Amino acid sequence: MKKILARAAVYLFVFVLTGFVVFCTNIFYGGPRAAILMYHSVGAPNGQTTCLDVSEQDFARQMAFLHARGFRVIRLTDLAALLRRGEKAGAGTVVITFDDGYDNNYTKAFPILKKYGFPATIFVIAGRLGKDYDVAKGVPGRIVTPQMMQEMVASGLVDIGSHTTSHYYLPEVRDASLLWEELRGSKIFLEAVVGAPVASLSYPLGGYRRSTEEMARRAGYEAAVTTSKKDGGSDTDLFALRRIRISKSSRHMFIFFLEASGYYPHLKGLSR
Numbered sequence: 628m629k630k631i632l633a634r635a636a637v638y639l640f641v642f643v644l645t646g647f648v649v650f651c652t653n654i655f656y657g658g659p660r661a662a663i664l665m666y667h668s669v670g671a672p673n674g675q676t677t678c679l680d681v682s683e684q685d686f687a688r689q690m691a692f693l694h695a696r697g698f699r700v701i702r703l704t705d706l707a708a709l710l711r712r713g714e715k716a717g718a719g720t721v722v723i724t725f726d727d728g729y730d731n732n733y734t735k736a737f738p739i740l741k742k743y744g745f746p747a748t749i750f751v752i753a754g755r756l757g758k759d760y761d762v763a764k765g766v767p768g769r770i771v772t773p774q775m776m777q778e779m780v781a782s783g784l785v786d787i788g789s790h791t792t793s794h795y796y797l798p799e800v801r802d803a804s805l806l807w808e809e810l811r812g813s814k815i816f817l818e819a820v821v822g823a824p825v826a827s828l829s830y831p832l833g834g835y836r837r838s839t840e841e842m843a844r845r846a847g848y849e850a851a852v853t854t855s856k857k858d859g860g861s862d863t864d865l866f867a868l869r870r871i872r873i874s875k876s877s878r879h880m881f882i883f884f885l886e887a888s889g890y891y892p893h894l895k896g897l898s899r
């Protein structure tokens with residue numbers, strides 16, 4: 628009996644808290660924003676994952692959920708265009724992105740995206756195409772090949788974005804010509820590989836300065852994304868768009884629902 632009461636209290640607390648956040652977001656923040664989801668590896672073998680990776684099954688369930696609940700999944704460049712016009716995407720709008728460009732984005736995630744006709748942007752480390760890339764803690768992953776990228780772009784669903792050439796933490800790169808090469812050089816290289824515009828940039832590890840934003844703009848990008856963790860980010864700054872980190876805990880569908888809802892940053896803000 629005690630257990631049931633305790634569980635009921637937790638549910639009631641979550642329900643009231645969610646209602647409070649929805650109320651505050653609508654009143655004080657002009658309503659929810661589009662949720663830009665940040666994925667990394669999808670379906671890496673057991674023992675080769677980090678907390679940011681999701682299993683193929685979880686990814687499939689999450690996409691099925693977005694489809695079943697009528698979420699509007701749009702391209703990152705379409706969201707950028709909308710924001711540039713000063714408009715809001717509003718609740719229920721989702722953008723799907725992947726960082727690093729693991730080849731399981733092609734083998735595991737792409738078939739699921741195709742099933743639902745969901746667009747996505749994959750931010751590829753331009754200097755590692757077809758090679759292994761050791762992510763944090765030395766967990767290996769293979770980066771997509773040019774052929775994989777070309778096939779995904781040809782489908783009309785996937786846009787390739789740049790995750791720079793070398794995945795340096797950009798605030799620590801003092802050499803302006805190296806920084807320019809990381810931003811502009813990776814864009815030109817990837818565009819030549821896929822034969823399509825590379826319009827967006829993802830700052831490695833979410834790291835950027837105001838000067839990085841400026842340089843990204845000069846390098847010809849339409850938008851750049853960060854993470855919500857270290858460097859803040861914004862819902863309206865086209866060169867520092869914050870994203871929602873999808874991680875192992877997102878396997879709980881209520882958490883995923885909150886993350887995709889557009890209310891999550893405000894809910895997270897309350898817990899800080």
Ligand SMILES: [Zn+2]
Nearest residue numbers: 726727831832
């Ligand atoms: Zn990365």
